[in-house]
Amino acid sequence: MQEKRSWAINVAVGIIKPTLLVSTKREWIDGDKNFPSEGGFVIALNHLSHVDPLTSALFVYDHGRIPRFLAKAGLFKNKLLGGYLRSAGQIPVERETSGAVGAYAAAVAAVRRGECVIIYPEATITRDPDLWPMRGKSGAARIALEVGCPVVPVGQWGAQEILPPYTKKPYLFPRKKIVARVGPPVDVTDLAAKQPRTAEVVNEATDRIMAAITHQLELIRGADAPDERYDMRVHGDRFRNRKEAS
Secondary structure (H helix, E strand, C coil), X not given: CCCCCCXXXXXXXXXXXXXXHHHEEEEEECXXXXXXXCCCEEEEECCCXXXXXXXXXXXXXXXXXXXXXXXXXXXXXXXXXXXXXXXXXXXXXXXXXXXXHHHHHXXXXXXHCCCEEEECCCCCCCCCXXXXXXXXXXXXXXXXXXXXXXXXXXXXXXXXXHCCCCCCCCCCCCCEXXXXXXXXXXXXXXXXXXXXXXXXXXXXXXXXXXXXXXXXXXXXXCCCCCCCCECHHHHCCXXXXXXXXC
């Protein structure tokens, strides 16, 4: 490992890795040529399940890097858990509040220190009926535009078989196959040069990132994603609607 591992990372590796090695089969595609071995960057993935952070952490760790997540701020409110997450280098995010600015600054600082920051641009598990990526939020794009770092798109598939979206019962056996395919870094250098950095510029960068993630997932699934990306502001939240109806 090139990066120094904290005690918290060592504990996580000792627990999570053996569990996933026993309960999953893994296929990492094109990481040898597209996954940066050094330097700071953002890795952007589609979001399928609450178990995604575990499988993607193993994926990043297997490629020789320490994963840094943008995690919900509520997880840090517990003194023990919060202390552990901070020791592991994770970054609290207070969504839709002024605190989100601090998370953005912390993520930028982490990338500038040469770290790997993991972001799910959808910001939540996909609501698309066929589990295709939804419309993305701008966090990954804004970090890349600010720092000028690579954004590595990853399509991942299989975590939803372990823990289906918004369910609580995991299905560990028989072993599920987790596939992650790494695409070439998304080029936003032309957009980074544009000033002022308007909403149109940020949206274009975000669209490029989501298109790259979706393409990798299409290659995994051997199918084409819908022409129109699912957008909860337009199509609603089908999980919430289903829960309210029940």
